[in-house]
Amino acid sequence: MTISAQRSFESTDVLTTAPGQLRVIKRNGTLVNYDSGKIAIAISKAFLAVEGGSAADSSRVHQQVALLTDAVSNTFKRRMPSGGTVHIEEIQDQVELALMRAGEQKVARSYVIYRDERARLRDAGITKSHPTLTVTLGDGTRQPLDLGRLEALVTSACEGLTGVNAQAIVDETLKNLYDGVQESDLCTTMVMCARVHIEQEPNYTYVTARLLLDQLRSEALSFLGLADKATQTDMMEFYPQALPAYLKRGVELELLHPDLLKYDLARIADAIEPMRDFQFTYLGLQTLYDRYFIHSNEVRFELPQLFFMRVAMGLAMNEADKEARAIEFYQLLSSFDYMASTPTLFNAGTLRPQLSSCYLTTVPDDLYGIYDAIRDNAMLSKWAGGLGNDWTPVRALGAYIKGTNGKSQGVVPFLKVANDTAVAVNQGGKRKGAVCAYLETWHLDIEEFLELRKNTGDDRRRTHDMNTANWVPDLFMQRVFDDGDWTLFSPSDVPDLHDLYGTAFAERYQHYEQLAAQGQMKLHKKIKAQDLWRKMLSMLFETGHPWITFKDVCNLRSPQQHVGVVHSSNLCTEITLNTSQDEIAVCNLGSINLVNHVTANGLDVAKLERTVKTAVRMLDNVIDINYYAVPQAKNSNFRHRPVGLGIMGFQDALYILNTPYSSDAAVEFADKSMEVISYFAIAASSELAKERGSYSTFDGSLWSQGILPIDSLQKVIDNRGERYIQVDTSQTLDWASLRAKVQTQGMRNSNVMAIAPTATISNICGVAQSIEPTYQNLYVKSNLSGEFTVVNPYLVNALKERGLWDAVMVNDLKYYDGSVQNIERIPEDLKALFATAFEVEPRWMVESASRRQKWIDQAQSLNLYISHASGKKLDVTYRMAWYRGLKTTYYLRAIGATAAEKSTISDGALNAVKAQVQVVHEESAFVEAAPVPLACSIDNPDCEACQ
Incomplete structure (x- = not known):
């Protein structure tokens, strides 16, 4: 009998609680569902061990296995007709007895001997040694390779996973070892031998992660003085011991906050679930190890569940029953149902708990103010904040300077300084500083601003490391649609435009145009709106910048328009908060893992409600615990308390629902899922207001007027007129009662929702980033943790079900860069379901985003993927984004075309837009361009500042 015969009883299946369900107590104390199929496998392997390969084809053996399996199962059903628990040893006792009663003495004897030997080895803690290989320990001494432990580690790593082969990994590991190998290299070799199989079988990513865990356990437990080595089963004992030792050591090293030691640590430790270590993918665990775990002199002494508990405890410090809340938060984080943003994961529970994700500032038009803003950038970036700067107030090139009686050099030289500051302050080496500069489209320096990321021209007027974004008023877009003129001004001559939007902006702007036409305004420039629009799109395609974001819709739908103006978005274009010289807007982010709240039948609404309620509480706690590097940020955050x-x-949720991204069903799911989340998030914030009080500027807000995000959409419709907007306003939930609750109870948070890129935290959870379509079905991902093979497990499983997954298919996927479209033997329905990002027409991304946007009080970080890009296609796509009511867009991922395209997106759903879109000249098609630099949602190692 093989090791796997006994291991067959000990899976990691998800536990259910159906009536009459039998459950099995494993040796490590965890519970799993009773599965008679595993008994059949174990008995079959016992026969194979005695009778050899002939048993596999023996009808007698098959029949006997079925009878014996039924006999064992019926025994427990008779004993516990209403369900109950049974220990693994009891099951194995019954297998022995059934074999003896059936007259299979040889099989039973082999089974008994094997059980005794395994028990003896477990009790003695000894295993067999390799006859020739030795391992060099850290102190330089050698000892024989513990082959038994190696085999046990690999077998444990493969346990409960289909399609993996433990013996193959063991054999390959031994082939790659040499006599005297360093102990530290032994784990690395096992990991490397497992990871090479990921492209053939996605489950090997879990095998690889579990093998990596052995290295993590050894490093952390040794540092804490608990053990040199431990299996995952041993962690049932060691995790409760490790928590207080880890916290004490972290406080001693001045890495953790002393208040963490004030918790009831026994109660906290008892809530840790060690087996959740097994749910990591290799990429997720390696990312945590490299960049998140607390370390001293490069020794990581934080383990995965200690990490999640540290974050949970850090967020529960001010709670009345902080132990209960910490455990509640831990359950949400460690299950991957919800994940806090990267700054929160970095810093919760530390001496400098800078937990917030995004900071938005307005730069004033004076030298002291400009350099104060740059200093604020440095201080905020130091503690892992992503920055969005509104530079519109700074006067343009050639504007008069009264103090010196000279002329301004414009905004660009100061942007260069801001760019270099972001490079210099790199967040403690964890990741580069990241900032985005915003400029309104009427600013006289806008044309030079568009060229900041070009690789040609005067390098003193280039910002190669800083992101840029256009802050576009509706009036400009209307002029583009109507092929009108556009006038550029210096903000020093038209200072009030900065704080105006909607019809008020349009009226004042037209007034300034009249003054300019009459010669009463010297510094201005008149151009064709479509010419500027064409240049915006050209630079976006060529350099990836500036992004296109829309000023008026952000302000018209802002709940806080009674106390200020939204002057920009943030680094990743999902935050829309007020800024001024006295207030630096702050947003605190976290994301629900949607796939954990979906079944084949649709949304698990009850679970989603529980998750959202806890998540909003965690986000609200961030505001009070957060370390504020500058006073303006604290002032703003405490006044308005926004969260995102x-x-x-x-994308994973769509796979489970068997729904292609390019479909009406996907658009409807985007609508419905966001409506439910919006409903529960607003309700949760209102309940917190009842418990803790409303935010200070609630009175006068849209919330106080009973205007929820879905209602604020009408403000945009009224302001633009129906000619310039087409949006869906349908709803399915009881929003009337929620409006009444909000008006009565108030809101704890001025803003509640925003969809961030989630680049790194999605890696941790092993799911697709944010709202992105699949990038490729098979590719190598590169980030600060190294290179990782990524294969779409949903595709692999679908192909397996149809008997199509084999080595040839793997090679085909490699040949076609992860695309299934040109692989003939793949059925059409799977080609539709597993279309990759550049194979999804951008209109589907825009439509889904439009449906989400109606429910969100802030915005979405929306990348757009356009294959065979031409000026015409970009023009239609971005006009459609504005026309469908989006607040912002993010990166353009474009694959260039070499000739003009003579047709645009041919679909009836776009006809309403095409009727308004007077497409720019067909000869404006783009030539093949270099790949656009990757950003957050494709896990660019230079970014990831939001999440």
Whole structure:
């Protein structure tokens, strides 16, 4: 009998609680569902061990296995007709007895001997040694390779996973070892031998992660003085011991906050679930190890569940029953149902708990103010904040300077300084500083601003490391649609435009145009709106910048328009908060893992409500615990208390629902899922207001007027007129009662929702980023943790079900860069379901985003993927984004075309837009361009500042 015969009883299946369900107590104390199929496998392997390969084809053996399996199962059904628990040893006792009663003495004897030998080895803690290989320990001494432990580690890593072969990994590991190998290299070799199989079988990513865990356990437990080595089963004992030792050591090293030691640590430790270590993918665990775990002199002494508990405890410090809340938060984080943003994961529970994700500032038009703003950038970036700067107030090139009686050099030289500051302050080496500069489209320096990321021209007027974004008023877009003129001004001559939007902006702007036409305004420039629009799109395609974001819709739908103006978005274009010289807007982010709240039948609404309620509480706690590097940020955050609850794993959810991204059903799911999250998030914030009080500027807000995000959409419709907007306003939930609750109870948070890129935290959870379509079905992902093979497990499982997954298919996927479209033997329905990002027409992304946007009080970080890009296609796509009521867009991922395209997106759903879109000249098609630099949602190692 093989090791796997006994291991067959000990799976990691998800536990259910159906009536009459039998459950099995494993040796490590965990419970799993009773599965008679595993008994059949174990008995079959016992026969194979005695009778050899002939048993596999023996009808007698098959029949006997079925009878014996039924006999064992019926025994427990008779004993416990209403369900109950049974220990693994009892099951194995019954297998022995059934074999003896059936007259299979040889099989039973082999089974007994094997059980005794395994028990003896477990009790003695000894295993067999390799006859020739030795391992060099850290102190330089050698000892024989513990082959038994190696085999046990690999077998444990493969346990409960289909399609993996433990013996193959063991054999390959031994082939790659040499006599005297360093102990530290032994784990690395096992990991490397497992990871090479990921492209053939996605489950090997879990095998690889579990083998990596052995290295993590050894490093952390040794540092804490608990053990040199431990299996995952041993962690049932060691995790409760490790928590107080880890916290004490972290406080001693001045890495953790002393208040963590004030918790009831026994109660906290008892809540840790060690087996959740087994749910990591290799990429997720390696990312945590490299960049998140607390370390001293490069020794990581934080383990995965200690990490999640540290974050949970850090977020529960001010709670009345902080132990209960910490455990509640831990359950949400460690299950991957919800994940806090990267700054929160970095810093919760530390001496400098800078937990917030995004900071938005307005730069004033004076030298002191400009350099104060740059200093604020440095201080905020130091503690892992992503920055969005509104530079519109700074006067343009050639504007008069009264103090010196000279002329301004414009905004660009100061942007260069801001760019270099972001490079210099790199967040403690964890990741580069990241900032985005915003400029309104009427600013006289806008044309030079568009060229900041070009690789040609005067390098002193280039910002190669800083992101840029256009802050576009509706009036400009209307002029583009109507082929009108556009006038550029210096903000020093038209200072009030900065704080105006909607019809008020349009009226004042037209007044300034009249003054300019009459010669009463010297510094201005008149151009064709479509010419500027064409240049915006050209630079976006060529350099990836500036992004296109829309000023008026952000302000018209802002709940806080009674106390200020939204002057920009943030680094990743999902935050829309007020800024001024006295207030630096702050947003605190986290994301629901949507795939964990979906079944084949649709949304698990009850679970989603529980998750959202806890998540909003965690986000609200961030505001009070957060370390504020500058006073303006604290002032703003405490006044308005904004948070940004988002989602990730949208693509995974569509796979589970068997719904292609390019479909009406996907658009409807985007609508419905966001409506439910919006409803529960607003309700949760209102309940917190009842418990803790409303935010200070609630009175006068849209919330106080009973205007929820879905209602604020009408403000945009009224302001633009129906000619310039087409949006869906349908709803399915009881919003009337929620409006009444909000008006009565108030809101704890001025803003509640925003969908961020989730680049790194999606890696941790092993799901698709944010709302992104699948990038490729098979590719190598590169980030600061190294290179990782990524294969779409949903595709692999679908192909397996149809008997199509084999080595040839793997090679085909490699040949076609992860695309299934040109592989003939793949059925059409699977080609539709597993279309990759550049194979999804951008209109589907825009439509889904439009449906989400109606429910969100902030915005979405929306990348657009356009294959065979031409000027015409970009023009239609971005006009459609504005026309469908989006607040912002993010990166353009474009694959260039070499000739003009003579047709645009041919679909009836776009006809309403095409009727308004007077497409720019067909000869404006783009030539093949270099790949656009990757950003957050494709896990660019230079970014990831939001999540």
